[in-house]
Amino acid sequence: MLDFRLAFLILILASCAAQPDFSSNNITPALDWKSDDFKLVNVPLKDEIFFLKDDKKQQFLSYYYAPENQDVEGHIRLSNYLSEFISGFSYKGDTYNADLASTKHAGNCLSLAILTKAYASLVGLKIEYRRVNSAPIYAREGGLITISSHVQTHVHAPRNSDVKKGSFYFAKTIIDYFPSARGMVGDAVNFADFVSMYYQNLAAIELANKDYDKAYSLLAAAIDISPGNVETLNTLAVLYKLSGNTTKAESIYQYVLNHTQGSVSALSNYVILLKQYERNDDAVLYTSRYRDIEDDNPYRWYDLANQAYGLKNYQGALELYKKSSKMAPYLHESFYGQAKAYFQLGNIQKAKLAMKKAVQLAYTPKEEKLYSAKLQILGAAN
Known part of the structure; x- marks a missing residue:
């Protein structure tokens, strides 16, 4: 819910x-x-x-x-x-x-x-x-x-x-x-x-x-x-x-x-x-x-996912991050969000896969460096 x-x-x-x-x-x-x-x-x-x-x-x-x-x-x-x-x-x-x-x-x-x-x-x-x-x-x-x-x-x-x-x-x-x-x-x-x-x-x-x-x-x-x-x-x-x-x-x-x-x-x-x-x-x-509304703007769902994550509703955030990335598979932010949510839910393996995708899609060198560092941390946590 x-x-x-x-x-x-x-x-x-x-x-x-x-x-x-x-x-x-x-x-x-x-x-x-x-x-x-x-x-x-x-x-x-x-x-x-x-x-x-x-x-x-x-x-x-x-x-x-x-x-x-x-x-x-x-x-x-x-x-x-x-x-x-x-x-x-x-x-x-x-x-x-x-x-x-x-x-x-x-x-x-x-x-x-x-x-x-x-x-x-x-x-x-x-x-x-x-x-x-x-x-x-x-x-x-x-x-x-x-x-x-x-x-x-x-x-x-x-x-x-x-x-x-x-x-x-x-x-x-x-x-x-x-x-x-x-x-x-x-x-x-x-x-x-x-x-x-x-x-x-x-x-x-x-x-x-x-x-x-x-x-x-x-x-x-x-x-x-x-x-x-x-x-x-x-x-x-x-x-x-x-x-x-x-x-x-x-x-x-x-x-x-x-x-x-x-x-x-x-x-x-x-x-x-x-x-x-x-x-x-x-x-x-x-x-x-929320899940029943037809809105093709991936950023709208990404924003709602961030709000849910901030409220520690990690399962709800994960659903919305996935909805955002399904609409716009190139959004690295959505995969980064999925990685964070998976980590909070205790699924380290899926967190790593999502973070790897974020690294691949990173739009700037700064973002790629950030995601790569997070991926290394996830690797150490396994």
């Missing part, structure tokens, strides 16, 4: 580094998520997210339609323009709309993806998004953990192009502002869920600032656009819990876990709530459901 006692509430954000399953769901029954606890205030409209002032539009269009660039496919022209534009770009954690990102020359990767969409729309280029499972970035503030997420932008070639195609022709270009050699491309992210990320990010800021009316209004906008986004619902449940309405928070957690594909972050947060109110039997029941 897995047993976790998390100290922080978890929010998933979109930034420069990973993510939950963003796909919308046809959810039944309908969720009663609204409340009179909060006052609705003005938040950005969807069209404002991708708005560009005329001067910013003209800068891009002048480049795109310049005679000297007409022998370059349109999607490549967009990629080239962005490559020049982001030279000296400040990758702050702020989530900006397209116009602010272009004006401030700054923003996180979601901001740049938004800017890419704004430019692509001006010239009729088709955009798609894909989630990338890569090592996450964590931030802690108060009682919240935010986990940043990474999204690739795929720009398709224009239809009926007059550009003469040479020997090499690419039907699309992938714009990835922080590519990772070990990142795994995950599921496609539809446009509604992509837009909801913007509102989720801003809501997380307002949660940290304890402006609950603003956070609620932003999440309401996100739900209106993508009603089944589980991470929006998770953030809404966190809002209700922080504001003292635990009954409403619990109803949302149960809805996510019983009527959607589930969410590791929502389940973790729900277990926190149950243990806070000493409903330990319920906590144990729901904790066992």
Whole structure:
């Protein structure tokens, strides 16, 4: 039986580094998520997210339609323009709309993806998004953990192009502002869920600032656009819990876990709530459901495994380390974790095998040296 006692509430954000399953769901029954606890205030409209002032539009269009660039496919022209534009770009954690990102020359990767969409729309280029499972970035503030997420932008070639195609022709270009050699491309992210990320990010800021009316209004906008986004619902449940309405928070957690594909972050947060109110039997029941959640991000399971290991739940940690390595067989960290768990469980032989695998997969000489030293210790313990 897995047993976790998390100290922080978890929010998933979109930034420069990973993510939950963003796909919308046809959810039944309908969720009663609204409340009179909060006052609705003005938040950005969807069209404002991708708005560009005329001067910013003209800068891009002048480049795109310049005679000297007409022998370059349109999607490549967009990629080239962005490559020049982001030279000296400040990758702050702020989530900006397209116009602010272009004006401030700054923003996180979601901001740049938004800017890419704004430019692509001006010239009729088709955009798609894909989630990338890569090592996450964590931030802690108060009682919240935010986990940043990474999204690739795929720009398709224009239809009926007059550009003469040479020997090499690419039907699309992938714009990835922080590519990772070990990142795994995950599921496609539809446009509604992509837009909801913007509102989720801003809501997380307002949660940290304890402006609950603003956070609620932003999440309401996100739900209106993508009603089944589980991470929006998770953030809404966190809002209700922080504001003292635990009954409403619990109803949302149960809805996510019983009527959607589930969410590791929502389940973790729900277990926190149950243990806070000493409903330990319920906590144990729901904790066992980690293994039933479909989440293709190996780093999510690796993180949970570390938490279980820290709580001396070595068998539970071992199960989760194995789940992580099954999804991403190249992750040396998962095999190192397995070796530690096997050692604590008294299985020295399997600990050695897992450690040998960690040595083989080590990404840096420093990691290889560390694992080799641990392997020697295991050899002496046999």
